[in-house]
Amino acid sequence: MSQLGVLQIDAVNAVARSHLLVLGARITGAETAVDRLLHRAAYEHRDLVEYWCHEACYLPTADWPLYQWRRERARRGETYGRLAALAAERPDYVDGVAQRLEAEGPLSAGQLEPGGRRGPWWGWSDAKMALEWLLWTGRVTVSHRHNFTRHYDLSERVLGSIAEGGPDEETAHRILLLQAARHLGVGAADDLIDYHRLPKRPARQRLRELVQEGALVETTVDGWDRPAYLLPDTPTRRRRSRSVLLSPFDPVVWFRPRAERLFGFRYRLEIYVPAAKRVHGYYVLPFLHDDGLAARVDVTTDRAAGALLVHGAFLEPAAPPDTVDALATELHRLARFCGVDRVMVGTKGDAVSALGRAVRSSRIESSNP
Numbered sequence: 001m002s003q004l005g006v007l008q009i010d011a012v013n014a015v016a017r018s019h020l021l022v023l024g025a026r027i028t029g030a031e032t033a034v035d036r037l038l039h040r041a042a043y044e045h046r047d048l049v050e051y052w053c054h055e056a057c058y059l060p061t062a063d064w065p066l067y068q069w070r071r072e073r074a075r076r077g078e079t080y081g082r083l084a085a086l087a088a089e090r091p092d093y094v095d096g097v098a099q100r101l102e103a104e105g106p107l108s109a110g111q112l113e114p115g116g117r118r119g120p121w122w123g124w125s126d127a128k129m130a131l132e133w134l135l136w137t138g139r140v141t142v143s144h145r146h147n148f149t150r151h152y153d154l155s156e157r158v159l160g161s162i163a164e165g166g167p168d169e170e171t172a173h174r175i176l177l178l179q180a181a182r183h184l185g186v187g188a189a190d191d192l193i194d195y196h197r198l199p200k201r202p203a204r205q206r207l208r209e210l211v212q213e214g215a216l217v218e219t220t221v222d223g224w225d226r227p228a229y230l231l232p233d234t235p236t237r238r239r240r241s242r243s244v245l246l247s248p249f250d251p252v253v254w255f256r257p258r259a260e261r262l263f264g265f266r267y268r269l270e271i272y273v274p275a276a277k278r279v280h281g282y283y284v285l286p287f288l289h290d291d292g293l294a295a296r297v298d299v300t301t302d303r304a305a306g307a308l309l310v311h312g313a314f315l316e317p318a319a320p321p322d323t324v325d326a327l328a329t330e331l332h333r334l335a336r337f338c339g340v341d342r343v344m345v346g347t348k349g350d351a352v353s354a355l356g357r358a359v360r361s362s363r364i365e366s367s368n369p
Helices: 018-024 031-044 061-075 081-089 091-104 126-137 155-163 169-184 189-195 200-213 256-263 323-338 352-367
Strands: 048-052 056-060 140-146 149-154 217-219 228-230 284-289 292-302 307-315 342-348
Touching (some): 048 126, 056 061, 061 126, 061 169, 081 091, 091 149, 126 140, 126 149, 140 155, 149 155, 307 323, 307 352, 323 342, 323 352, 342 352
Antiparallel strands (some): 048 056, 140 149
């Protein structure tokens, strides 16, 4: 987490939950073990906390004060319109939700409002929207999750003295831009600003100030049509990347313009695209290999069948010659991560024939002493 800064949470479980895929690409262990590590860090040791920074994310608890400006903006109504409208129109109801937590301890939206009416906005009940507004404004935070359902409690009970206060907005933006430069290594202005979803105009001014002060260095990247920025002490020696499949919400690819600038990789998540109009598939994972994004696979986990299903596989134009073999090895690793023992390759894409052979071969090799 000190390398990532933020870890985006996503509920889609086509392969495994996104945040677990991000961690699984970087540390060893099965999905269940990684999930336990994350649970302990966030809900037992309180080293991590949930908040809206990039999107809904885990972040180091020590960074909670850096978002005080966002909580203050939310209190002024600068958040999702439906949440702000509920707080403005029914303040007594929202206060009552906070009072329930104070009196009863951690509660989920369902416990607050059993069988509550579901509205059109993500199907959220009024209790859920009140809780999320209280989370945005910092009055409550996530105490724990049970079966991925959030349970909320007062922030001071979860976080202690760190719950209130923080640097002024300009100072916080400067710190977050420097953090983004450290997490990314090198980035254009838009890349640094997007990492913590800062307001663009003031963040660009802070960026110019950091360059003037020497806290950031402006440089160029071959093939980019815009300046890039990095910390003065950023290491520049080349290291070959690991060969891993990435979540669609991995920081390597979550800002699609940067992924295209860095790797020539045009990427669109097609979950919400009608099936007949999808180009690559429902849940497509980019394959990082030999310092580039060399392929992409449409994959899901069928836990009942004990299999990782590769519905489609596609090579990028500049994929190295050993990409298919490396991808086959990584698919077996991902299957083990997800707790299944087979990889089954479908029929869609230019790489499936070669990948099917490589998957069978690597399975045989890995099973021999």
